[in-house]
Amino acid sequence: MHxxxxxGGMGGTILANNLARRLSGELEQGSSKITMLSATxxxxxxxxxxxxxVGKMSTTELYRDQKSLLEPSIDFxxxxxxxFDMDNNSVTTKSGKKISYDILCIATGSRGNAAGIPGLAExxxxxxxxxDALAMYKKLQKFEGGKVVVAxxxxxxxxxxxxxxxxxxxxxxxxxxxWDKVDLHYTYPIGRVHSLEPVANWAAPEFDKLGITYETxxxxxxxxxxxxxxxxxxxxxxxxxxxxxxxxxxQVIEDNExxxxxxxxxxxxxxxxxxxxNVFVLGDTTNxxxxxxxxxxxxEAEALxxxxxxxxxxxxxxxxxxxxxxxxxxxxxxxATYAMFDYNNPPNPQAPTSGLHWFKTAYNRMYxxxxxxxx
Amino acid sequence: xxxxxxxxxxxxxxxxxxxxxxSNMKMADVGAELELLSTDEGSAADIPEWVNKVGHExxxxxxxxxxxxxxxxxxx
Numbered sequence: 336m337h338x339x340x341x342x343g344g345m346g347g348t349i350l351a352n353n354l355a356r357r358l359s360g361e362l363e364q365g366s367s368k369i370t371m372l373s374a375t376x377x378x379x380x381x382x383x384x385x386x387x388x389v390g391k392m393s394t395t396e397l398y399r400d401q402k403s404l405l406e407p408s409i410d411f412x413x414x415x416x417x418x419f420d421m422d423n424n425s426v427t428t429k430s431g432k433k434i435s436y437d438i439l440c441i442a443t444g445s446r447g448n449a450a451g452i453p454g455l456a457e458x459x460x461x462x463x464x465x466x467d468a469l470a471m472y473k474k475l476q477k478f479e480g481g482k483v484v485v486a487x488x489x490x491x492x493x494x495x496x497x498x499x500x501x502x503x504x505x506x507x508x509x510x511x512x513x514w515d516k517v518d519l520h521y522t523y524p525i526g527r528v529h530s531l532e533p534v535a536n537w538a539a540p541e542f543d544k545l546g547i548t549y550e551t552x553x554x555x556x557x558x559x560x561x562x563x564x565x566x567x568x569x570x571x572x573x574x575x576x577x578x579x580x581x582x583x584x585x586q587v588i589e590d591n592e593x594x595x596x597x598x599x600x601x602x603x604x605x606x607x608x609x610x611x612x613n614v615f616v617l618g619d620t621t622n623x624x625x626x627x628x629x630x631x632x633x634x635e636a637e638a639l640x641x642x643x644x645x646x647x648x649x650x651x652x653x654x655x656x657x658x659x660x661x662x663x664x665x666x667x668x669x670x671a672t673y674a675m676f677d678y679n680n681p682p683n684p685q686a687p688t689s690g691l692h693w694f695k696t697a698y699n700r701m702y703x704x705x706x707x708x709x710x
Numbered sequence: 711x712x713x714x715x716x717x718x719x720x721x722x723x724x725x726x727x728x729x730x731x732x733s734n735m736k737m738a739d740v741g742a743e744l745e746l747l748s749t750d751e752g753s754a755a756d757i758p759e760w761v762n763k764v765g766h767e768x769x770x771x772x773x774x775x776x777x778x779x780x781x782x783x784x785x786x
């Protein structure tokens with residue numbers, strides 16, 4: 336049984352390692368094989384980019400060699416897939432290799448698409464690539480005060496990041512001693528300041544206390560120098576625009592017409608691609624109406640690892656993904672909280688504490704053990 | 711209608727039904743109809759509020775087996 340994992344981010348890595356442990360006997364005997372194809376030999380801790388953008392983390396802390404994170408039994412290649420031929424259970428890679436599989440797992444992730452909103456990329460700071468996060472930090476360092484606007488596109492990766500970057504900006508400006516020279520204005524696409532109602536109910540009074548103004552039902556339509564205009568016929572003027580850009584799936588998913596916007600239609604519990612019993616999808620690559628977050632990929636990978644191993648060993652899956660998501664929320668001022676929820680249970684976040692901030696800080700280092708499947 | 715785009719946001723909390731609708735509206739062509747399924751009580755008010763504010767059109771809205779169905783047409 337050949338299991339092919341396409342994508343070496345958080346979801347693909349945790350899944351491949353999980354499978355390698357569950358199927359160690361089959362891999363040793365040669366009756367099963369796990370191959371991973373990735374676009375890069377480096378693995379990035381993407382949540383770290385938020386910290387890089389405000390000078391709280393260095394870029395050197397973001398990376399590990401991908402191979403060092405994988406079980407030795409996984410056959411890893413830097414050779415991204417360019418063509419999926421699902422009718423014949425094979426893919427073609429960039430180097431021209433044709434690789435057949437019995438089970439395919441797609442975990443190619445998502446990417447910022449600031450170009451999808453006219454003027455956004457040219458006029459806004461963002462932090463979803465290393466280059467963008469560094470550029471944002473450099474721009475912040477030169478900022479001496481004025482109107483700062485935070486604007487969020489849809490859909491976006493990491494649902495807590497609009498709040499987190501806002502609170503981190505307050506910390507940053509206070510640390511530099513220029514907070515009294517900053518007017519911080521937060522905008523958000525729906526009718527409250529966060530998609531999770533309990534989180535919105537906590538965050539809005541925090542904004543009020545800090546003097547952060549906000550406008551909801553604000554979806555960016557266009558950005559011109561100094562002004563962001565919304566689809567709702569509103570606008571906000573800025574000296575500095577910070578954006579959580581809209582996202583889309585990877586180009587290879589779009590090129591192969593596997594799903595609108597590069598997101599693959601996926602069964603919410605079985606995590607198989609709709610219409611394909613031997614193709615599984617996880618992380619940001621799915622079109623599921625749940626958070627595009629590392630924890631989503633993590634919990635999906637654990638469910639899939641158990642199920643795919645059971646398919647190999649018993650011929651039947653043994654569990655369903657329950658929609659579990661766990662997101663830390665950095666609240667600024669050295670405090671944090673979290674939101675945990677699934678398909679049936681709404682979140683109930685508690686007041687932020689310094690202990691949770693330090694736990695998140697520790698997790699930023701423990702992530703590498705998580706990717707290896709150790710924790 | 712078989713060519714309606716189904717947005718199944720039942721039993722989801724984040725990003726939630728309105729954000730899912732906005733995402734799918736952005737990807738849809740002008741003239742497309744989308745059917746949103748939601749179990750969030752707030753959708754009955756916040757979906758029409760956004761749709762009307764942006765200038766799209768609510769075609770139909772009804773509740774069936776505790777699931778709210780809202781059919782929206784993208785008009786611009």
